[in-house]
Amino acid sequence: MRIFFTKHARLRLIERGIKENTVRNILETPDLVYQTYDDKLAYRKKVRGKTIEIVCMKSSDKFLVITAYYV
Numbered sequence: 707m708r709i710f711f712t713k714h715a716r717l718r719l720i721e722r723g724i725k726e727n728t729v730r731n732i733l734e735t736p737d738l739v740y741q742t743y744d745d746k747l748a749y750r751k752k753v754r755g756k757t758i759e760i761v762c763m764k765s766s767d768k769f770l771v772i773t774a775y776y777v
Contacts, residue, residue, distance in 0.1 A: 707767050707768075708768045709729065709769045710770045712770065712771065712772055712773075714773060715771040718775065719774055729760055732750075732753070733760060736749040736750060737751045737752060738751075745763065747762055749762065756776050758774060759776075
């Protein structure tokens with residue numbers, strides 16, 4: 707699995723204290739996946755008592771992470 711991050715996503719990860727390996731874990735083993743808008747997918751998982759959502763675009767084995775936030 708290859709994961710790429712937009713500039714916006716990298717800034718939000720830093721701002722929100724979410725590590726890249728946490729993003730990888732959520733994309734590999736989500737609790738919930740659903741389609742959002744414009745063919746984007748949201749991957750959600752509870753991590754250390756908090757729910758994190760990753761919005762991305764997926765193409766075969768590639769992910770482009772657009773943003774990440776706590777729900």
